[in-house]
Amino acid sequence: MSQFTLNLIFIGASFALYIGIAIWARAGSTAEFYAANRGVSPVMNGMATAADWMSAASFISMAGLIAFTGYDNSTYLMGWTGGYVLLALLLAPYLRKFGKFTVPEFIGDRFYSQTARIIGVVCLLIISITYVIGQMTGVGVTFSRYLEVSTSTGLWIGAALVFVYAVLGGMKGITYTQVAQYVVLIVAYTxxxxxxxxxxxxxxLPQLGLFGTHEESGVKMLAKLDQVVTDLGFKSYTGHHNSTLDMVLFTLALMIGTAGLPHVIIRFFTVPKVSDARSSAGWALVFIALLYTVAPAVGAMARFNLTATMWSGASTGAEAGSTFSAPAVSLERIETAPELAWMRNWQVTGLLNWEDKNGDGLIQYYNDKAEPGEALATVIADQNLQGNELPVVNNDIMVLANPEIANLPGWVIGIVAAGGLAAALSTAAGLLLAISGAVSHDLIKGWLAPNISEKNELMAARIAMGVSILVATLLGLNPPGFAAQTVALAFGLAASSIFPVLMMGIFSTRINRQGAIWGMLAGIISTLVYIFLYKGWFFIAGTNMLEDTAANWLFGISPASFGTIGALINFAVAYLVSNATEEPPVEVVELVESIRIPRGAGAANGH
Known part of the structure; x- marks a missing residue:
């Protein structure tokens, strides 16, 4: 059976499962569409939350980023998992106790302001659309390889699938679909x-293998990897090479961004009790850890396999790890050798490419952007090397290509294809639900048409989701970076806008509507401006105004890290404005205290 047929079987079977679940669990009311009628158990909600959150960035892109950067990109692991601790302790139970359907609804009621609610909707839309672009990027990458179509065609196929099961099922259908998708993606990754x-x-166990011994050489795996990459002029894999300040800020942006993601928060509105919200977060962290503890091993081994594969196809007689030759594989072998079929397969997608710059019939792989060591410099001179001849290796292909590079059975490759799509589609569905809820429940029901019937509100939610899918797909055709990089920008936007206003709304009785409004605006606008200065892409005609390099960043702070600064700006502005204006009404103070302090707690403690 051909690999293409196997891919179709695994992908088709998973799609049939998702659509079948959506039909079985079709939402018939707004309570089912927005919050699954608040009847999801903590364990199941934890699994669905893990799938909702472990997106294409986690499954496809994160290990690729770790593979090509090493230790410095462990920030993704630390930030994303740490954020769930904040979410479980500081936000989830209190927001569930408030008993609403959406994040903007909480903001509007807590800060007694329709304007604050609308600004919350705008922030949610900006965050969710940026985030969903990363998912659609992952869908396009996966489809382009495994169904042998263009990336753009893959995007439209994925959009059509999400439209069917997300629009039909709402939160009720999405919850059960995400449970199935979690099972698919964790099996496919492991x-x-x-x-x-x-x-x-x-x-x-991959976790033990990462710190174990490379069997062929007898050297520790990480030490062997360090030797291989540094011999080729790359930075050491286990070393810290980037700005420590930026690393700390980026980790914090991912942590507080995680705690402020609207599509994750609304999952905690689906459980029956307040205590279940905290339990759900704990179970979600357990299910996430099953993948996240494996990701560093996947990244390291993918990087080693890529380099070793180039050496294994060498016609120069060099051995892997030799300091006297760059990895080199002949063009003839690339075109004919079965073990190098993965290179031919991925070249078609445009995500992997090579060029014989010096015309010697070999493709040499090394870092031509750094000062080479003495041995490699000699090779460069002797062989008249004109630069790295494998310049295009997209980070997003490493997890997907890893089974092919390692010559694993075809059925494993088929499972990985289904898993990559499950990860991307599960998060895309959650994001689109958050978007549709904000439009139908907060903008239409809460502002434009307060008297709209439940049937029409449900229809408006489905229409809003359909439009959101279309917009996300169009923007996904030209993303601002790899899947994980695009997602990281969304976390920064959530960190600078949603997280501070929720924290202040729960834990401070002094922050008033003026403070919340100006704080959100200051936080998200400052972060957006900083991102667009270096990333361009969206409002600025597809071009960035400043070169996106560390030398140009303000105080060495990258665009993805600026969300932490935006959050501090949000907190500061809200505090200053609130203290310069009138205090919140008494009933709002009582509302805040009722959310945070259980009834009877004072009497029980003698206060």
């Missing part, structure tokens, strides 16, 4: 990781 860990280190 099986090839186990295979590759056994190949390279003899360990069945």
């Amino acid at each position: 099986i090839p990781a186990v295979f590759i860990a056994l190949q390279l280190t003899g360990n069945v």
Whole structure:
């Protein structure tokens, strides 16, 4: 059976499962569409939350970023998992106790302001659309390879699927679909990781293999990887090379951004009790850890396999790890060798490419952007190398290509294809639900047409979701970076806008509507301006005004890290404005205290 047929079987079977669940769990009311009628158990909600949050960035792109950067990109792991601790302790139970359907609804009621609610909607839309672009990017990458179509065609196929099961099922259908998608993605991520860990280190657990011994050389796996990449002029894999300030700010942006993501927060509105919200966050962290503890091993082994594959196809007689030759594979072998079929397959997508710059019939792989070591410099001179001849290796392909590079069975490759799509589609559905809820429940029901019937509100929610899918797909055709990089920008926007206003809304009785409004505006506008100065892409005619390099960043702070600064600006502006204006009404103070302090707590403690 051909690999294409296997891919179709696994992808088609998973799609049939998702659509079947959506039909079975079709939402018939707004309560089911927005919050699954608040009847989801904590364990199931934790699994659905894990799938909702572990997106294309987690499954496809994160290990690729770690593969090509190493230790410095462990910030993704630390920030994203740490954010769930904040969410469980500081936000989830209190927001569930408030008992509303959407984040902007809480903002509007807590800050007794329709304007604050609308600004909350705008912030939610900006965050969610940016985030969903990263998911559609992952969908396009996966489809382009495994269904052998263009990236743009893959995007439209994925959009059509999401439209069917998300529009039909709402939160009720999406919840059960995400449980199935979690099972698919965790199996798809773990099986090839186990295979590759056994190949390279003899360990069945990838987590142990990362710190184990490379079987062929007898050297520790990470030490071997450091030797390989530094010999080729790359920075050491385990070393810290970037700005410590930026690393800290980026980690914080991911943490507080996670705690402020609207599509994650609304998952905690689906459980029966307040205590279940905290339990759900704990279970979600357990399910997330099953993938996140494997990701560093996947990234490291993917990087090693890429380089070793180039050496294994070498016609120069060099051995992997030699300091006397850059990896080189002949063009003839690339075009004919079965073990290099993965290169031919991924070249078609445009996400992998090579060029014989010096015309010697070989493709040499090394870092031509850094000062090479003495041995590599000699090779460059002797062989008249004109630069790295494998310049295009998209980060987003590493997890998907890893099973092919390692020559794993075809059924493993088919499972990985289904898993990558499950990760991207599960998060896309959650985001689109958050968007549609904000439009139908907060803008239409809460502002434009307060007397709209439940039937028409449900229809408006489905129409809003359909339009959102179309917009996200169009923007996904030209994303501002890799899937994880695009998602990181969304976390920065959530950190600078939603997280501060929720924290102040729950834990401060002094912050008033003026403070909340001006704080949100200051936070998200400052972050957007900083991002667009370096990333361009959206409002500025597709071009950035400043070169996106560390040398040009303000105090060395990258666009993805600026969300932490935006959050501080939000807190500061809200505090200053609130203290310069009138205090909130008494009933609002009582509302805040009722959310945070259980009834009878004072009497029970003698106060």
